[in-house]
Amino acid sequence: MVTAAPEKSNKQEPSGAPNASRILLAKIGLDGHDRGVKVLARSFRDAGIEVIYTGLWQTCEATMFAALQEDVDVIGVSLLSAAHMTVMPELLRLREELGLTHVPLVLGGIVPKADYPKLIDMGIAAVFNPGSSVDNIITTISELTKKRRLIVATDDVVQRFADGDARALAQVITAIQCDAPIEGWSPPKGSANVVGITGAPGVGKSSFIGKLGATLRSRGRRVAVVAIDPSSPITGGALLGDRLRMMRGTPDDAFFIRSLSTAGTSGGLAPHCADVVRAMSGFGFDDILVETVGAGQADVLVAKLVDRTLLLLMPESGDSIQFSKAGIMEIADGFVLNKCDLPGADATEAQLRGALSDDRTVWKVSAVRDLGIDAVADWVAAS
Amino acid sequence: MSVKPSIDPPASSGDGDVRKPFVGPEDLGSFDASKSLGEPGAFPYARGPHRTMYTSRLWTMRQFAGFGSAEDTNERFKYLLANGQHGLSTAFDLPTLMGRDSDDPLALGEVGRCGVAVASLADMRRLFDGIDLGSVSTSMTINAPAAILLAFYIAVAEEQGVASDKLRGTLQNDILKEFHAQNEYVFPPGPSVQLVVDTIEYCTKHLPQWNTVSVSGYHIREAGANAAEELAFTLADGMAYVQHSIDRGLDVDAFAPRLSFFFDVHNDFFEEIAKLRAARRIWAHTMRDRFGAKNERSWLLRMHCQTAGVTLTEQQPMNNVVRVAYQAMAGVLGGTQSLHTNSMDETLALPSEQAAKLALRTQQVLACETNVTQTVDPLAGSYFVEKMTNEIEAKAYAIIDQIDAMGGVLQAVDRGFFRRRIAESAHATQRSIDAGDTEIVGVNAFVDEEASGGVDILQITQQTEDMQTARLKELKATREKARHATSLDRLRQDAEDGANVMPALIEAAKAGATVGEMMETMKSVFGSYDGGPEW
């Protein structure tokens, strides 16, 4: 069941491991020093670990919610503002409240020696300072993930799923991903409205989904997101960074984001993606938004999985031409011209309309300025 | 203590170039000293921006420090002024730097911690209470909300009866490096730069003695860039400010002399010297040849330097004193106009008083005892230094070309170019340290088991927060509501119209609007930015 069978993970070949361990890396508060956390993120990826980075300026609460939804093996917090004696106890409190006490919490940052024992006593699994060697950190983290995998998750996951416990959904997704589905159980049939969001790298898919999701939420709809990023073909590790653009604002159980890696597959989707979407639908979400890796032509695959597909473009990108070659233009049910706060939006819109021989909708939006999102939300909601 | 049998000198510099053991005239090719170097104080300023350099005037020893409340800082300012100092250096706390009021939920635990909290005109008034703004020069390290803090300063001066053309000082006001490295941005890059241009335009007209932008490589380097990247990114940012100001219709010679620069001085002694020399040469050529500046003062790059905080180690912290001293000397041999030397305990916490004093003494020893000040640009003509200067200059030009090819700095930001380069370099450095290719004494060489924890650390008391929160509450209750609302409406309107927001900000400041309120108002027009996940 949910405890991603430890002996199975040992048998995995180095590449394409769908059950690589997962770590959440978080920065909390206003401090913007992210060199250390980014160096570590890369090193973890190179060590075959999936890293979910939540970006700057997060609150304790949002961080713990992310840990829950992502079902990570370890939570790593980077603090260079010397606020550890206020932040860490608060995180521990929230961890307990959300039922995540089995997930080790580690800290990296400028920590005076005198605080080390205090932190360990209160329940922090490890403390690193700026001089700690990356190898040591990786070894410690790997040990911690092993320990976590040996802990058998509570068996009431099916009941909790039925009760609407988001943690149960998170664990079920892990089980699906690890090819270890819960025996004799499958999620109830749902009726969610599944929309694929595709487009070239950097076109603003994640930013757009963040705003679209928030808009749908504000109308009382329950929203889930599957955000897919590529894995390293060599190590199987991955840097999953979509989430950080989506999780602004107060965390919310009915806005569920799950980051997945392609785990060595091609095609811009994660393994068992359809089952993950089915589980989310069965859990009771109204809308499910699927972000692909933006790999161009391979994204045609997404269309098979979802009810409708939106293709994102941006001004002066020249991508419209590229995409028309790739065949994704035919598959898309609508076009979202993002970044229309930048110059050239009108010209690109004209170019795009010229390339279309039918009356599929073209929306002009700006994710960063939150413009034009409402109209797309109307379309999504009116399934 | 583990001592290695012998020390192998490192074979390569940080960015992977193998260094030649001997350098001679053949390495300089068609080097022509009269063209490449010129005289000190003359185009292309490789030898320094002034003819006599330190022989007639030492660099400014500018140690930057922050104190909790406006009153504490005001007291400190008065003490410094009484002791003959004319320049005041202001460090703001993190909430202020991020454009948030002291009562913002994300400000919790940060108010007054690493600098002074200024949320309203009243705070600024307290900060400069009893100080004649017509006779001091004030430097403010502030970026995203720089225009607002400048508005406060102008309003306080007006209350004192000081005309704005008498105001002297410096704003850091370099938002681009926030997107590349330091992450203290609020609005998206495009509107952020327009806001900087608003301050440049306003100052050019009304505060002619004000240094508008301190274009900063320091934070770029600290975030992990190598020397050539620091140089190129910083100069590219400077060029972007110049280009956007020209696009606004400003005369290049009217504003360019008021731009200054801020560099990091790292461990690689000669490379750092070469970097500073190359910076002046590239800037002089760019301003004259690319932007058509006619005024010599527009060609001339003036700089502040700081020793590299990132090189300080927690292990054997006393070693940091030695690192800082070497770096300081590189800054001086590179011809800096002012210098900040780090305290040895800065990796652990805010500097203690003892460590801060030692850092200043390090500069004084350099100035008084080593005699490096007695000859202008003593390294000129060294085969090695000139070769390095040429090389780092060429590398920087190549990177600048790359940025231009993308369409300029804003486009490169949008593509994550800077962040990706910096993250790659930081990662490479870390790997090299972990592999032992780059040796750091006390960390991966000459490791000493119980050498840490030997310094006293300044403990910060947490008391300004309540006071600030109470004051904001009072301000919000007592200010004139209609005037406050009208002033923010005007700010929103001007921002929407693309007008220069400085007059509206000054009016809003006088109407009791807080930093957070003005930022929120501008956010509603400019949008906000949540950075990039580029690794």
Ligand SMILES: Nc1nc2c(ncn2[C@@H]2O[C@H](COP(=O)(O)OP(=O)(O)OP(=O)(O)O)[C@@H](O)[C@H]2O)c(=O)[nH]1
């Ligand atoms: N100016 C502008 N920039 C935007 C907008 N939306 C997103 N961006 C920026 O574009 C960059 C990429 O945004 P993401 O949302 O990560 O794009 P993505 O398509 O999800 O990227 P990948 O997942 O890496 O393929 C970021 O720097 C965003 O801030 C917009 O509406 N206007």
Ligand SMILES: [Mg+2]
């Ligand atoms: Mg994305």
